[in-house]
Amino acid sequence: MRPNQLSIFLTVPGLTLASSLLFKGGTIIAFDNQTESLQVIRNGSVLVTDDRIETVAGPGAPIHITNGTEVVDITGKILAPGQVNTHFHGWQTAFKTLGSNTSLVEYFSRYGEFAAAGLLSPEDVYVGQLAGILESVNGGVTTVLDHAHHTWSNATAEAGLQASVDSGVRVFWAYAFHNITTITPNFLVPEQLANFRDLASNASFRGSATEIGIAYDSFGPSPNVAEVNAIISLAEEFKVPVITTHSLQGPWGIDNSPEDLLNLGIINSTIPFVLSHASFLTASGAQLLRTFNHYVSITPESESHYGHTHPHSHLIQDQAAIGVDTHFTFSSDILTQTRLWLQATRRRLYGEVLERWQVPDNNPMSVNQAFLMATRHGGLALRRSDLGIIAPGAKADLVVWNARDSPSMLGWNDPVAAIVLHASVGDVEAVLVDGKWQKKGGRLVAEGYYTAFRERFLASAARIQNKLIQTSSEFPRVGDVWPASGLPIGDTLTVDTLRGNGTGYGGTFLVVDGAQ
Structure with a gap:
């Protein structure tokens, strides 16, 4: 692949590899390979070395760390696999x-x-x-x-x-x-x-x-x-x-x-x-x-x-x-x-x-x-037993959920239920991929670069959307045949949200100065 002039993130300082990270004091949703089941560890620790999880430990278990290890306090929070x-x-x-x-x-x-x-x-x-x-x-x-x-x-x-x-x-x-x-x-x-x-x-x-x-x-x-x-x-x-x-x-x-x-x-x-x-x-x-x-x-x-x-x-x-x-x-x-x-x-x-x-x-x-x-x-x-789990030897793809401060997760006991049924994406405080920070403190680590990139994307999206809005497209309708199967195309019941003859399906928009 040739060097690409489109590239903008290849030298982002925040994406450098951290040699050693220790997540300490939180609730860990680990995986037990022997029983093939989730294992909840409260007040646990996870040591990451380069791109792998080296150690998953319970409270009080000794963990050997080097002087250069970055220690991340996740007390009250949940550490889960990506x-x-x-x-x-x-x-x-x-x-x-x-x-x-x-x-x-x-x-x-x-x-x-x-x-x-x-x-x-x-x-x-x-x-x-x-x-x-x-x-x-x-x-x-x-x-x-x-x-x-x-x-x-x-x-x-x-x-x-x-x-x-x-x-x-x-x-x-x-x-x-x-x-x-x-x-x-x-x-x-x-x-x-x-x-x-x-x-x-x-x-x-x-x-x-x-x-x-x-x-x-x-x-x-x-x-x-x-x-x-x-x-x-x-x-x-x-x-x-x-x-x-x-x-x-x-x-x-x-x-x-x-x-x-x-x-x-x-x-x-x-x-x-x-x-x-x-x-x-x-x-x-x-x-x-x-x-x-x-x-x-x-x-x-x-x-x-x-x-x-x-x-x-x-x-x-x-x-x-x-x-x-x-x-x-x-x-x-x-x-x-x-x-x-x-x-x-x-x-x-x-x-x-x-x-x-x-x-x-x-x-x-x-x-x-x-x-x-x-x-x-x-x-x-993907036949990758080292992905989607927290276990020694697995890839260091991790998510910190801010279950301590989130109003929606306040009072949780079961960390799995807290995430699946109560959390929102706004509760994702940090994300690691391959041991590299991708999100930290609730913000993408590429935030400084994101502003310039965002303008590039918005210009692209505006041009594409305007062209699509102005272009009518023909597609099969009721009475036509669906080409992939040869079966007729049918109509669905459109539900009604208004009394009377209208349905309210499309809704109405008041446009003032170009804003909806």
Whole structure:
């Protein structure tokens, strides 16, 4: 990868590696590898050396530290593992609030990878990707699996990768292979294979927290076998850490299912597959995931917002982690997604008892299970047992929750419940990735650089949003056929918030001097 004039964070002083850090006096949400369960340690300590957790200790346990060790008092606070986002599209930040009422049908025609091709310059991709990742780490996310489908040219691909590197966050940047024919010149998979090889062969990003993976959405139902084989061969050659795909079966017809991977003879790959959404996953598909140890990324808010739904995802939670998806339409933090998933699952399973005219006796899902899906399961989806946990030898990806001063967490006893059910992203006081401070004292460590970067991003977003607002887009409507599955497009009931004939759906805005 060539030196990139877009880069701004490569020499931020706050991102230098701390050789030794001791977190002392707080409540630690650790992980016991022997019992595979969470372990709460009160008045505990965690020693970080370089990029790893060296020691996790209870009260009074001796810890050897050097004279240069930075001691961080976290008395009354909670030290937790960083959250893992297993599905994200960082580059879309500039679209924020434009898709608040959009459907998936409209998304593909207006905001998706093919519709947006030609709309964003490399600079736009860079600042959008960086803004999205910084927004995530601000909320306690330390690892992101980014389905990077901004690969419309060599330049836009490089810009997104460079932004990921510059963020300092642990990003699995998954290069998307897709035939882009909506712009001139076209950018096709053969050219993308060469571009990937160029990026992956260049060592300039090595030593950062970013790794290059692969994203591909044409494994089924009717794959181009030669194209699939070329991509898989490249993945094996470069030993990529992950392959990810959108999987929406059922009426959506965008299968990329476990059965498709089996038919192609690639499901037994040593490379982990992460199937985003896995809507309408079959029972046989679930068994294939378990047999070959591949994971689903459940994105609760996205699947509700767009209508993917998740009818069987609660049955595959042993092979599932949590993701965000299109953060320009809703939350970018994993905390919100985890809470939504926990309560939606509870509601569904309570409902099954109530439908039988019985009264539920027990709560069907615990906060510990939700917490593990947001942290450790994300690491397992990437086959990284050193991510998403606090344990000796694990990566030093840590979050300090200010449970001492937060009004919403005041009075907590169970630290897991305090985070999952009561905290907000505003309670994230500090974040470490690879032993490096990314947020400290409630502020991003790149704050001094953030002001200048923010102006770059706002200029980019204003141009993109104005163009989109002024551009009408045609997309399939009721009575048309959904091309991926050949099924008819139907209409949903629109709920009413006003009496009479109106619905109040769109709301009204009074615009004064250009402000809403």
